[in-house]
Amino acid sequence: xxACGFDEKDDEFSILQGDIVSTEAAYFLGERVTNSPKYVVxxxxxxxxxxxxxxxxxxxxxxxxxxxxxxxPKLNLLLQFMKSDLMYxxxxxxxxxxxxxxVIDFDGICQIGSGELFLANRIASLTVVGWRIFASFxxxxxxxxxPREADMRTAVEKRRSK
Numbered sequence: 001x002x003a004c005g006f007d008e009k010d011d012e013f014s015i016l017q018g019d020i021v022s023t024e025a026a027y028f029l030g031e032r033v034t035n036s037p038k039y040v041v042x043x044x045x046x047x048x049x050x051x052x053x054x055x056x057x058x059x060x061x062x063x064x065x066x067x068x069x070x071x072x073p074k075l076n077l078l079l080q081f082m083k084s085d086l087m088y089x090x091x092x093x094x095x096x097x098x099x100x101x102x103v104i105d106f107d108g109i110c111q112i113g114s115g116e117l118f119l120a121n122r123i124a125s126l127t128v129v130g131w132r133i134f135a136s137f138x139x140x141x142x143x144x145x146x147p148r149e150a151d152m153r154t155a156v157e158k159r160r161s162k
């Protein structure tokens with residue numbers, strides 16, 4: 001970020017929200033994920049400043065291969081934004097030739113120690129447009145509140161106060 005002209009008073013970033021990384025130091029439901037998994041960084045960039053947080057959240061990135069039985073229909077759904085728990089990601093420079101695209105899986109968050117995240121291999125960074133789409137998905141899938149949420153909570157509180 002310094003090379004891009006950001007003021008030295010700003011925090012220094014080595015990882016940004018939306019960076020695609022590869023690491024075997026992440027855990028999903030308490031189990032370490034192996035075999036060169038890929039992830040996209042979910043945390044806000046301001047939380048990724050060194051020594052600011054102990055842990056970071058990652059979303060799994062899965063490959064869609066040409067040989068997959070449902071590859072074409074899946075790609076069609078992804079490009080039309082018909083799935084709310086999956087987001088299209090193009091093939092990455094490190095992907096094999098038969099990888100049509102990748103999918104960011106919003107169903108299940110992985111965890112990694114911040115120190116280990118800084119040692120991860122950055123594969124790519126989302127473009128501004130890609131990051132805006134990713135941020136929209138993250139808000140919709142991870143932190144959305146159903147309009148009924150307030151009604152349900154109000155009803156529960158009223159019941160408790162009786």
